[in-house]
Amino acid sequence: MFAAQLDLTSASATGMHHRHGDGSSVAEQRLPSATVRRLIAKEHVFCEGDDREQVFQVEEGVIAVYKTLPDGRRQIIDFAYPGDLIGLGVLDEHVLSAQATVPSKVKCLSAAALERIAESDARLALKLYKSVCHELAATRSLLITVGQRSAIERVCAFLVALHRRTAEAESATVDLAMRRSDIADLLGLTIETVSRTLTKLRTMGVIEIAQGGTRVQLCDLARLTDLANE
Amino acid sequence: MFAAQLDLTSASATGMHHRHGDGSSVAEQRLPSATVRRLIAKEHVFCEGDDREQVFQVEEGVIAVYKTLPDGRRQIIDFAYPGDLIGLGVLDEHVLSAQATVPSKVKCLSAAALERIAESDARLALKLYKSVCHELAATRSLLITVGQRSAIERVCAFLVALHRRTAEAESATVDLAMRRSDIADLLGLTIETVSRTLTKLRTMGVIEIAQGGTRVQLCDLARLTDLANE
DNA sequence: CGGCGTTTTGAGATATCTCAATGGGAGTGG
DNA sequence: CCACTCCCATTGAGATATCTCAAAACGCCG
Structure with a gap:
């Protein structure tokens, strides 16, 4: 869920996420x-x-x-x-x-x-x-x-990955920051299937959707991870 | 269709330029x-x-x-x-x-x-x-x-890629060297769909299958590439 | 308030999957 | 050399998840 991680600027740059930066930049x-x-x-x-x-x-x-x-x-x-x-x-x-x-x-x-x-x-x-x-x-x-997961598994995997990647400490909320069509084109589904799957997850009580569909609260992260099949 | 290409032997055999100037291959x-x-x-x-x-x-x-x-x-x-x-x-x-x-x-x-x-x-x-x-x-x-292609497109793309990757000069024949289940698990399909798709391509005259299904002749490579959608 | 892009929801179509049976080679042991 | 077995591939028929097409609802911005 990330293109590449690289700390090109040294300690002088603040506010960056360095994941495997290992010292100053040459x-x-x-x-x-x-x-x-x-x-x-x-x-x-x-x-x-x-x-x-x-x-x-x-x-x-x-x-x-x-x-x-x-x-x-x-x-x-x-x-x-x-x-x-x-x-x-x-x-x-x-x-x-x-x-x-x-x-x-x-x-x-x-x-x-x-x-x-x-x-x-x-x-x-x-x-x-x-x-x-x-x-x-x-x-x-x-x-x-x-290649292997069903629609619901794909959407759950996406939400879990997004959470791991972007969530600020403790928050169980993720900001989609993209259209349904973007999620669909990532997961190899149609917009309609993404939408239906999201409302199914809402009905199941695993997530809640707010702010015009862009802000998603992951009510039951364990369940979500489970539904994603790892 | 390849894991990684690296000529490790020539890297050392031809001698590499080292900043430490010892003149031999590290x-x-x-x-x-x-x-x-x-x-x-x-x-x-x-x-x-x-x-x-x-x-x-x-x-x-x-x-x-x-x-x-x-x-x-x-x-x-x-x-x-x-x-x-x-x-x-x-x-x-x-x-x-x-x-x-x-x-x-x-x-x-x-x-x-x-x-x-x-x-x-x-x-x-x-x-x-x-x-x-x-x-x-x-x-x-x-x-x-x-993520995007249909079964027939996937199989065609696979055959074309395999041909590019392994074909000896001029030969329009590829050796599958694997079971249908391997192809299925690569392409996110079932064995049955792979098999049916292959026979459909055979019926269409685009390929021929020999030697117990492991050797495939690509009769119409242009058509195959076309069917793969690039 | 109106218009536009987007999302949601519905209903029917379909590609692919699932389950099940058949067929074909390759290897083994009599 | 011929059964016999095992594994794999093929083929068929019915089930189903997802797609397609269409309409309605929503939220945002001018």
């Missing part, structure tokens, strides 16, 4: 100063086929990373939350598109600079490696959800 | 000589939860990398073919299981040694990074297949 001095870009809902960070000039780190909001089939069907690969890196890869072009689901901010970093530095800096290269390993684990987890 | 000296392990069909290379002491490179055969849900449903994440690396990761334990689908051979490499070397060798670390990027791309591609 890249710090050499990376050109990063600019921040604001995005409105539905605005693209980049599109498939664009030159991969930059890598982005989410600062605020949610970015949906996705790919579309020729006929328009869309699979969301990942939602990127603050701290996550998007746009990493080995090619010159982006192979995925990335779009804000709500008003967001991203920090723009030079892809070339990052990779040039990594060529001589094992610490940074290893960090990139580990970040992508984490992203890979998240993608696998989604693959399992989409 | 990887070469410190990677313990690799042993080769033979596996019979269905034998495991490693299981989820095992200590991640080694990383393996497939030499012969096919290895299914998978994860099972508590209730036994299984999602195959990837088939690893000769040259592919399996077992890379950031944790001390394997999070996936790996099992030969046919008699196979794997080269065993020390995970600790590999990662220790990568800590001081940016070239190797960057290779690991790029390998995992490729694996990530393959997993995403499967995710899209499983």
Whole structure:
């Protein structure tokens, strides 16, 4: 449920989520100063086929990373939350598109600079490696959800993962910060099925939905985890 | 359709540039000589939860990398073919299981040694990074297949990918080298649906099936690609 | 207040699954 | 060399989860 975790800025940056940051950043001095870009809902960070000039780190909001089939069907690969890196890869072009689901901010970093530095800096290269390993684990987890689970299991797994990923301490409430269509395209379901499943969970007393369907209270997290089948 | 691509032997054989200037290959000296392990069909290379002491490179055969849900449903994440690396990761334990689908051979490499070397060798670390990027791309591609495509599209996509991955020059024939159940668990379908879809493709004249259902001739590769929806 | 995008709900259609039976090879032992 | 068995693949028929199409309700913003 995260694109990549990487602490590129050292202790000087505050308010970041560092998950496996392990000390100061070597890249710090050499990376050109990063600019921040604001995005409105539905605005693209980049599109498939664009030159991969930059890598982005989410600062605020949610970015949906996705790919579309020729006929328009869309699979969301990942939602990127603050701290996550998007746009990493080995090619010159982006192979995925990335779009804000709500008003967001991203920090723009030079892809070339990052990779040039990594060529001589094992610490940074290893960090990139580990970040992508984490992203890979998240993608696998989604693959399992989409390949094997029923609609209700998928939605429960999504809610549990979202909670783990974004919940502030103690709070059993998650903010969806996206449309039903985004959840549907992540889970390989239709909007209607997502909606029906959510109301079924509400009827079962496992969740409560507020604020126009965007704020979800997880009343029975244990039950929810159980329904997700791990 | 591949776990990870990495030429570890040439990395050391061709000599890498080291910042410490000792002139010889770090990887070469410190990677313990690799042993080769033979596996019979269905034998495991490693299981989820095992200590991640080694990383393996497939030499012969096919290895299914998978994860099972508590209730036994299984999602195959990837088939690893000769040259592919399996077992890379950031944790001390394997999070996936790996099992030969046919008699196979794997080269065993020390995970600790590999990662220790990568800590001081940016070239190797960057290779690991790029390998995992490729694996990530393959997993995403499967995710899209499983999340968005119909049964016939999934099977076509599988056949096309298998062909790209394993076909010798000019040959329009692929060797399945696995059971229907393996294909089903990769594509998120049932054995019966895979079987029915295959015979439908045969009826349509797009493929021919020989040798007890393991050898498939792709009579109309263009059509097959088309049916896969890219 | 009106309009727009989104979500919810309903009812019927359908792709895929489930359960069950049949068939085919490959290997084994007589 | 021929049964016999086992495992796997195929085929069929009915069940069902999810999708599709359609309408109504909601919430937000100008």
